[in-house]
Amino acid sequence: MAEEDKVKTTFITMWGRFCYKVMPFGLKNAGATYQRAMVTLFHDMMHKEIEVYVVDxxxxxxxxxDHLVNLKRLFDRLKKYKLRLNPAKYKCQPLFRLLRKIAAVEWDDECQKAFDTIKACLIQPPVLVPPSPDRPLILYLT
Structure with a gap:
């Protein structure tokens, strides 16, 4: 958020007067501003390697x-612009914990549960795949 705009987010509580340092999503144009920023940062990757919709x-x-290459490019771009992902949304957070250099590798029940959840997501419908041009595309709308 621009320094001169921070004062515009001022609010008062019983503990004092405060303002935001970064744009909260509750502001009128926050969603559009965020989406515009994502398009600016990822324009060359969008609709080819990644999709960005609001906060996803x-x-x-x-x-x-190709998927590993695309993930690496995405993570490198996130790192370049100092953007962070929300760990609370990670389905495989226990497995990511094993990748830390300072952590001991210990496969526990939580890791197994995350692994089983990921496997189930990958093999159960709907498994999303791009359409095949040589096969009919049938859409069921309700």
Whole structure:
């Protein structure tokens, strides 16, 4: 948020007067401003390797090998602009914990549960795949 705009977010509580340092999502144009920023930062990747919709980012690919490359590009871009993902939304947070250099590798029940959850998500419908041009595309709308 621009320094001169912070005063515009001032609010008063019984503990004093405060203002935001970053734009909260409750402001009128916050969603549009955020989406515009994401388009600016990821324009060359959008609709090809990733999709960005409000606060969700999805990496996509046609081949498994490409997916790792696309994820790396996404994570590198996030790092470049000092953007962080919300760990509370990670389905595989216990598994990510194992990747830390300072942590001991210990496969516990929480890791197994995360692994089983991810496996179930990957094999159960709806498994989303791009349409095949040589096959009919049938949409069921209700």
């Amino acid at each position: 980012m999805i990496a996509k690919s046609k081949e498994g090998e």
